[in-house]
Amino acid sequence: xxxxxxxxxxxxxxxxxxxxxxxxDPTPFADLWDAAQQAPSPQPAARRWPVAAVVLLASVGLxxxxxxxxxxxxxxxxxxxxxxxxxxxxxxxxxAPGDTLYAMHTPLLRWPATHPMEERP
Amino acid sequence: xxxxxxxxxxxxxxxLQAVHDDLWRxxxxxxxxxxxxDDVIQDVYVLILEGRARFxxxxxxxxxxxxxxxxxxxxxxxxxxRRSSQATDTTVLHKISDEEPAYPDxxxxxxxxxxxxxxxxxxxxxxxxxxxLTLSIYRDFTLEECARILGIRLGSVRxxxxxxxxxxxxxxGEHDA
Numbered sequence: 001x002x003x004x005x006x007x008x009x010x011x012x013x014x015x016x017x018x019x020x021x022x023x024x025d026p027t028p029f030a031d032l033w034d035a036a037q038q039a040p041s042p043q044p045a046a047r048r049w050p051v052a053a054v055v056l057l058a059s060v061g062l063x064x065x066x067x068x069x070x071x072x073x074x075x076x077x078x079x080x081x082x083x084x085x086x087x088x089x090x091x092x093x094x095x096a097p098g099d100t101l102y103a104m105h106t107p108l109l110r111w112p113a114t115h116p117m118e119e120r121p
Numbered sequence: 122x123x124x125x126x127x128x129x130x131x132x133x134x135x136x137l138q139a140v141h142d143d144l145w146r147x148x149x150x151x152x153x154x155x156x157x158x159d160d161v162i163q164d165v166y167v168l169i170l171e172g173r174a175r176f177x178x179x180x181x182x183x184x185x186x187x188x189x190x191x192x193x194x195x196x197x198x199x200x201x202x203r204r205s206s207q208a209t210d211t212t213v214l215h216k217i218s219d220e221e222p223a224y225p226d227x228x229x230x231x232x233x234x235x236x237x238x239x240x241x242x243x244x245x246x247x248x249x250x251x252x253x254l255t256l257s258i259y260r261d262f263t264l265e266e267c268a269r270i271l272g273i274r275l276g277s278v279r280x281x282x283x284x285x286x287x288x289x290x291x292x293x294g295e296h297d298a
Contacts, residue, residue, distance in 0.1 A: 006286075009286075009289075009290070010258050012239070013239070013254070013258050013259070013289075014258055014259050016236055016239050017255060017258070017259040018259065019236070021146045021150070024146060024149055026141065026142045026145035026146055026149070027145060027155070027158070027159050027162070029137065029138040029141040029142075031159075032141075032159060032162050032163045032166060033134060033137070033138075033166055035163050036163050036164075036166030036167045036170055037166075037170060039163070039167050
């Protein structure tokens with residue numbers, strides 16, 4: 001609810017604010033409107049989606065080919081991991097390349113992996 | 122008469138022109154910088170031209186425009202704040218300083234003193250309180266429209282409005298006493 005002298009007070013504030021603003025001349029509408037019309041438009045979404053599709057396909061391809069058994073895998077790291085994973089013996093006697101035991105487990109390096117026990121002669 | 126804007130068919134350039142001066146001055150009261158004000162207003166027009174801001178006729182065009190301009194200014198202020206750690210006066214609407222040019226004073230010295238008192242009293246208000254007072258008392262927006270422009274709840278606007286009035290009266294009353 002407004003107090004009785006609210007309108008007088010509001011009018012005084014309004015006059016005060018008007019006097020503060022009256023010293024400033026705005027930039028004409030035409031100047032800013034013309035500038036806005038000439039502003040470079042951002043790339044529309046319709047032109048952006050093919051780029052996004054290519055990036056997505058490339059990401060999927062990279063993911064697939066970097067899986068174990070794929071071309072992009074680090075062969076040394078893969079061999080080491082596979083050797084450690086396949087070993088069922090004591091942890092301080094990991095088989096080394098060239099060992100009979102190591103050769104027995106090498107089928108794991110191929111994809112899909114087969115259980116070493118199935119290949120045991 | 123100009124054609125409607127393709128991405129905002131409810132708006133014609135002359136509608137924008139009718140509000141332009143008022144909008145420009147309001148943004149200027151936030152930025153205190155002519156070129157920054159021009160940038161904000163130009164960005165508003167770009168948003169309208171490209172249809173990234175769409176007028177849905179659920180308020181007056183003037184209310185909607187002020188709301189768009191307020192959002193653009195807020196984003197600009199955030200960008201500037203990130204870019205520079207300098208203390209800025211963007212938290213002060215109606216910056217009051219001794220360097221501001223004195224306006225003609227038909228009421229003489231007493232009127233000048235009174236205006237200085239009002240300036241001081243306004244400085245005691247929060248930014249939000251000053252924004253709401255300026256929009257409602259000076260620019261004749263309803264409190265509902267103020268809420269829409271500033272993107273806050275109506276209850277919050279009412280509270281700020283009444284507290285601002287009380288604080289102004291208190292400061293001016295103390296000074297008069």
